[in-house]
Amino acid sequence: MLLLAFNLPGPVEAQPAYPTKPITLVAAFAPGGATDTAARIIAKELSVELGQTVVVDNRVGAGGAIGAASVARAAPDGYTLLLGTGSEMVVLPAVKIAPPYDALKDFTPIAEIGTVTFVLVAHPSVAANSVQGLIDQARANPGKLSFASFGMGSTNHLLGEFFMKKSGTDLLHVPYKGSAAAATDLVSGEVKLGFETTTVAMPLVQSGKLKALGLLSPQRSDAAPGVPTLTEGGIALSVVGWVGVVGPRGMPPAIVDRLNQAINKVLAMPAIKESFKERGVTVVTATPDQFGQFIRSEVAEWTQVVKDAGVKID
Template identity: 70%
Template sequence: MQLIRVLFALCIVIGTAHAEAPYPSKPIVLVAAFAPGGVTDISARLVAKGLSEELGQPVVVENRAGAGGAIGATFVAKAAPDGYTLLLGTVSELTVLPVVKITPPYDTMKDFEPIARVGTVAFVLAAHPSVSANNVAELIALAKAEPGKLSFSSFGVGSQNQLLAELFMSKSGTKLLHVPYKGSAAAVTDLIGGAVQLTFDTTTVVMPLVQGGKLKALAVLSPSRSDAAPGVPTLAESGVALETVGWTGVVGPRGMPPAVVARLNAAINKVLADPSIKTEFGRRDITVGQTTPEQFRDFMQADIERWSQVVKASGIRIE
């Protein structure tokens, strides 16, 4: 990969020596702030593949994983705002991390230029089969009968799904024990084993396990019922006014020329409208849609406000 990039770079130097060409005149780097193989990486690769064809320039995915996505995001925030370095960001590094960190590495609304949201995925409240509650109301009753007895696993301290659980607890007036893990796989492993009783994870992870009888799904957290989780009620239906989604979107460094943002937004939306790309995302339960940069900005703003409130109320902060 590196070699290819060096070769590309050489080509650019030779190619652009003559004239200033319209954007994009050289390859674009799309940074994914997580390791290869994960949902972020795969989303980035799907978007990059479509964008390459759409823009007529190679779009290269670069994984810069580490520090919960902060390393990749910081890299993009500091890059030149010329539209050649972009981030396929997620809720983790764009709207959760800057809120929970005592010293945030960047301010998402000030340091990034929203371009387009890519996809959203529904979260599920899942329980170990041994938990006697079969719906959210029973779960709340159970949790209230013995406060702190039920435990939930999270992806780590200050992760989106810990904040989700905090929000759930404050809205339902319950107290659950938080057990942090390193990422989703470990968190779900101990849920299957029954060491913890609850977790919040995406339909992609939870539903196959529900179908296999290893877990039970109590509610989805999306605004409406999810096709990926047939028959599972929303949390709002169950009486807890809480809705949120996991999402990915493309952002660039702050200060990109409006024309470049518009060009990228149009291109990404066109890619996402492609039925084959839609199916690819659909396999991972990701719903893709069309957004303007302004809509995406408002969406992120609302997300940040929600998490800020949770952080303020719960006092969850990380260094």
């Protein structure tokens, strides 16, 4: 009997469906702030697009490091994601003597959401009504004017440090666990200054609870009508924040692509674009590779900025 052997392919292993259960989207700052707001805007429509609930989980503390680290340690199965910002993803690791994680090695870039603008705001009790007026007041009262931040090593902590360095002033840093808590104490006058996102700051400015002195962007913004830039006020300080979705390292490419396509579809919705625009966020859509390249450029830039400024914290 003649036996013929054929190299027939074995059964093709089907890729498991995704998602089949709720997804957790971690926001590393407290409810009510800019990061939390962006997370909830995305989560609502993403739940519809993916056919599974996307739950926002606020894991706060350590300038955003607690939330980010929890995602870095999670299983890379697409069910635990981070609504990350430049603050905890890039600035904090750059400024920490012992970084809690590596933005380039410990996370998988999924989708950029957009860019945000920061604005220097003051409590109405501050006499100054301009950047130069603030500098004069601060120089006359070294260490007396306080500024709030989202936490040690956060973007707006660094912005305060850079402002002091460039203006020759001495301000008192008061760290909080998020922008909502910082804004609450700003409004009450417990702290006098803040380098806030326009998302949080401008409604308070428009209601007369705070006053805007200068934008930390390259040019003026529609999100803050009539507010000059710090550069116009004589301080060469220009920083644009960002927000995006990342996951733990080692995520399957198919899941990354599925999430990227779903998020970009949500971002293309006119109502979502308008909602972000009203909050001072300029929507950006990118592939995972493009977002990864952007994060790499941010890491390189902030590493150099922190080195030049000589700012390091424990």
